[in-house]
Amino acid sequence: MANHSSTSSILCASFNQDLSYFAVGTRDGFRIFETNTGKLCYERAVGAFVIVEMLFSSSLLAIVGAGDQPSLSPRRLCLFNKTTGAALRELNFLTSILAVRMNRQRLVVILQDKAYVYEINSLSIVDIIDTVPNIKGLCAFSPCLDACYLALPASTTKGSALLYNVMNRHLHCEIEAHRSPLAAMVLSSNGMYIATASEQGTIIRVHLVSDATKSYSFRRGTYPSTIFSLSFGPSKQLPDILAASSSSGSIHLFTLGFASHPRSKSSSGFLGSIIPGAVSDVLDPAYHHVLHDTVPAGVKSYVVIRKVENMTNSSSSDLLACRAILSVITSNGFFKEYNISINARNELSWALGREFNLLTVT
Numbered sequence: 001m002a003n004h005s006s007t008s009s010i011l012c013a014s015f016n017q018d019l020s021y022f023a024v025g026t027r028d029g030f031r032i033f034e035t036n037t038g039k040l041c042y043e044r045a046v047g048a049f050v051i052v053e054m055l056f057s058s059s060l061l062a063i064v065g066a067g068d069q070p071s072l073s074p075r076r077l078c079l080f081n082k083t084t085g086a087a088l089r090e091l092n093f094l095t096s097i098l099a100v101r102m103n104r105q106r107l108v109v110i111l112q113d114k115a116y117v118y119e120i121n122s123l124s125i126v127d128i129i130d131t132v133p134n135i136k137g138l139c140a141f142s143p144c145l146d147a148c149y150l151a152l153p154a155s156t157t158k159g160s161a162l163l164y165n166v167m168n169r170h171l172h173c174e175i176e177a178h179r180s181p182l183a184a185m186v187l188s189s190n191g192m193y194i195a196t197a198s199e200q201g202t203i204i205r206v207h208l209v210s211d212a213t214k215s216y217s218f219r220r221g222t223y224p225s226t227i228f229s230l231s232f233g234p235s236k237q238l239p240d241i242l243a244a245s246s247s248s249g250s251i252h253l254f255t256l257g258f259a260s261h262p263r264s265k266s267s268s269g270f271l272g273s274i275i276p277g278a279v280s281d282v283l284d285p286a287y288h289h290v291l292h293d294t295v296p297a298g299v300k301s302y303v304v305i306r307k308v309e310n311m312t313n314s315s316s317s318d319l320l321a322c323r324a325i326l327s328v329i330t331s332n333g334f335f336k337e338y339n340i341s342i343n344a345r346n347e348l349s350w351a352l353g354r355e356f357n358l359l360t361v362t
Contacts, residue, residue, distance in 0.1 A: 008300065008331040008332065009026065009027075009331065009332055009333035009358075009359055010024050010025070010026060010329065010330070010331045010332070010333055010358065011024075011025045011026060011027065011048060011049060011050050011066060012024065012025040012049065012050050012051055012052060013025075013302045013329040013331075014052060014053055014054070014302075015035070015054075015304050015327075016054035016055070016056055016057065017054075017055070017056050017102075017103065017143040017189075018056060018057070019035060019234070019304055019306050019327075020034070020035055020036070020056075020057055021033065021034055021035060021041065021054055021057060022035055022327075022329065022335075023052040023053070023054055023061075024052070024329065024358055025048070025049035025050055025051065025052045025063075025066075026048070026049070026359065027048045027066075027068075028045045028047070028048070029043060029044045029045035029046050029047065029048075029049065030043070030044055030049045030052045030063065031043040031358065031361075032052075032054070032082070033335070033358070033361070035306065035327060038335065038354065038356055038361070040361045040362065042082050044082075044085075046072075047065060047066070047068055047069050047071070047072045048065065048066035048067075048068050048072065049063055049064065049065055049066060049072070050064055050065070050066045050074060051063060051064035051077075051097065051099070051100050053100045053101065053102055054102075055102045055103075055104070055120075056104070059081050059082050059083040059084075060079060060080070060081065060088070060102075061079070061080045061081075061082055062077060062078075062079055062080075062100045062102060062107070063077075063078050063080050064076065064077055064078070064097045064100065065078075067096075073092075074096040074097060075092060075093045075094065075095060075096055075097065076090055076091070076092050076093075076097075077090065077091040077092075077093070077097055077100060077109060078090050079091075079123075089123060091109070091118075091123070093109070093111060093116075095111050095112055095113075096111070096112070097109055097110070097111065097137075098110050098111060098112060098134070098135075098136065098137025099137035099138075099139050101139065101141035101150070102120060102143075103120075103141075103142075103143040103144075103145065103148065104120070104143075104145065105119065105120055105121075105145060105148075105167070106118065106119070106120055106126070106148060106166050106167070107119075107120045107123070108139070108141060108150055108166065110134065110137045110139050110152075111137075112133060112134055112135055112137075113130065113131055113132075113133055113134065114128060114129065114130055114131060115128070115129040115131055115139070115150065115152060116128055116129075117129070117150070117166050117169075126166070126169060127164075127166065127169050129150075129152070129164060131152050131153070132153055132154065132155060132156050133156055134152065134153055138152070138153055138182060138183075138184070138185065139151060139152055139185075140161075140185045140186050140187045140194060141187065142187040142188070142189065142190070142191035143189060144189060144190050144191045145167065146190075146191070147190060147191025147192065147209070148165065148166050148167045148191065149163050149164065149165055149166070149172060149187055149191050149194075149209060150163070150164045150166050151163050151164075151185055151187060151194055152164070153181070153182050154174055155181065156181060157181065158176070158178065158179055158180065158181065159176070159177045159178025159179060159180055159181055159182045159196060159198040159199075160174055160175060160176045160177065160178075160182075161174070161175045161177065161182060161185060161194065161196060162174050163175065163194070163209060163212075172209070173209075173211075173212040174212070175194065175196075175207050175212050177196040177198070177205045177207065177214075178196065178197075178198035178200070178203065178205065179198070179200075180198040180199050180200045181198060181199050182196055182197070182198055182199070183197050183198055183199045183201060183226060183227050184196070184197045184227045184228065184229060184230050184244075185197070185230065186229075186230040186231060186232060187209070187232075188232040189232070189234060191209060192208065192209055192210070193206055193207065193208060193209060193215065193232065194206070194207050194209055195207075195230045195232065195242055196230075197220075197227035197230060197244065199226070200224050201220060201221075201224050201225040201226055201227045201246065201247075202219060202220055202221060202224060202225075203217060203218070203219055203220065204217070204218045204220055204227070204230070204242070204244060204252075204254065205217045205218075206218075206242065206256070216254070216256060218242070218254045218287070218288055219288070220244065220246070220252050220288070221248075225246045225247050225248045226246060226247040227244050227245070227246050228245045228246060228247065228300050228301055228302065228303075229244070229245045229301065229302045229303050230242065230243070230244050231243045231244075231303050231304045231305050232305065233305040233308040233324060234305065234306075234307070234308060240255070240256055240308055240310060240322060241253060241254070241255055241256065241305055241308060241322070241324055241340075242254040242256060242305075243303050243304075243305050243326060244303070245295070245301040245302065245303040245328065247297065247298055247300075248297055249292075249293055249294065249295045249296055249297035249298070249299065250290050250291060250292050250293065250294060250295075251290070251291040251294050251295075251301075251303055251326065251328065251338075252288065252289070252290055252291075253288070253289040253290070253291065253340070253348070254287060254288055254289075255287045255288075255289065255322070255342055255346065256287075287346065289342070289348040291326075291338065291350055294328060294336065294338070295328065295330050295336075296330075296332070299330050299331055299332050300330070300331040301328055301329065301330045301331065302328070302329045302330075303326060303327070303328045304326070304327050305324055305325070305326055306324075306325045306326070306327050306337075307324060307325040308322065308323070308324045309322070309323045309324070310322050311323075320343075320344045321341065321342065321343050321344055322340075322341070322342045323339070323340065323341050323342075324339075324340040324341075324342075325337060325338070325339060325340070325353070326338040326340055329358070333357055333358050333359045334355060334356070334357055334358060335354075335355065335356055335358055336352060336354075336355045337352070337353045337354045337355070338350050338351065338352055338353060339351050339353045
């Protein structure tokens with residue numbers, strides 16, 4: 001979530017790679033919170049910031065100012081040590097920085113028509129990728145070193161994405177997912193799956209990255225709506241839940257783990273049984289759940305699935321129930337956390353676990 005209108009309290013929001021911390025940029029500075037407790041761990045009030053990215057739980061931050069003062073140019077990336085309060089290194093560009101992503105070996109900087117890939121320790125340039133005009137800085141990045149992919153829009157007229165392996169420095173594939181331009185996309189933490197939504201916002205698709213095949217399609221609704229963010233549930237294999245926040249103010253959940261596909265004799269266990277060879281039709285609406293009115297309509301929000309707990313039958317490996325925790329950051333300055341439960345009949349129950357104002361916590 002980044003670059004909001006002048007009425008937004010939060011200019012940007014991001015979670016670190018293991019979702020243990022999150023950061024928000026405001027018109028006064030930036031703040032870092034511990035996700036489990038909501039504790040304010042660090043704040044710096046020196047001006048407006050539009051990008052604040054963390055590297056796991058380390059002291060390293062990548063920060064970009066909003067340009068309201070010369071020292072906080074939107075064309076300057078500052079690598080900042082929050083323990084010492086000192087800038088470690090600055091990188092300057094000819095145009096505004098629209099997005100930054102990191103893992104333990106790569107730093108990626110997204111501009112309107114280029115993506116710069118750096119080796120994070122030496123800050124030597126590994127690759128420069130020319131892109132189509134990308135005025136929103138749309139991208140997706142996997143922190144996994146074994147499948148370290150960067151996804152970027154491939155077109156301004158249709159919803160296709162290019163996936164680059166930034167460790168091996170080669171174009172992996174192009175995925176043609178939608179007829180209209182992309183509005184949101186996310187890679188699973190292991191780099192195996194990518195989810196996309198178009199500007200129309202009615203269909204969300206999930207592709208297997210390795211061979212660019214479509215695994216799932218979900219219909220979010222009949223009427224167009226802007227998809228603000230997408231999030232996979234944490235998983236070492238196939239994520240069980242996909243979440244989407246939208247301009248309608250609702251959060252949409254798509255239960256991949258309960259999707260009923262014909263079992264293959266060669267499949268092993270629950271996860272192996274639900275991965276289809278090819279899916280051309282939208283999945284049954286029963287696997288789509290909606291948390292209505294979680295955010296005021298029109299307020300931009302950023303959702304992540306922080307925890308997932310699956311309960312399975314010990315003898316058959318069938319999924320009996322699923323519990324999850326959803327964390328939501330809103331551009332009007334709130335953190336909300338929802339407790340989700342889906343039973344074996346695919347029935348959803350949910351409740352607000354906690355909520356607090358990100359700007360007043362001390």
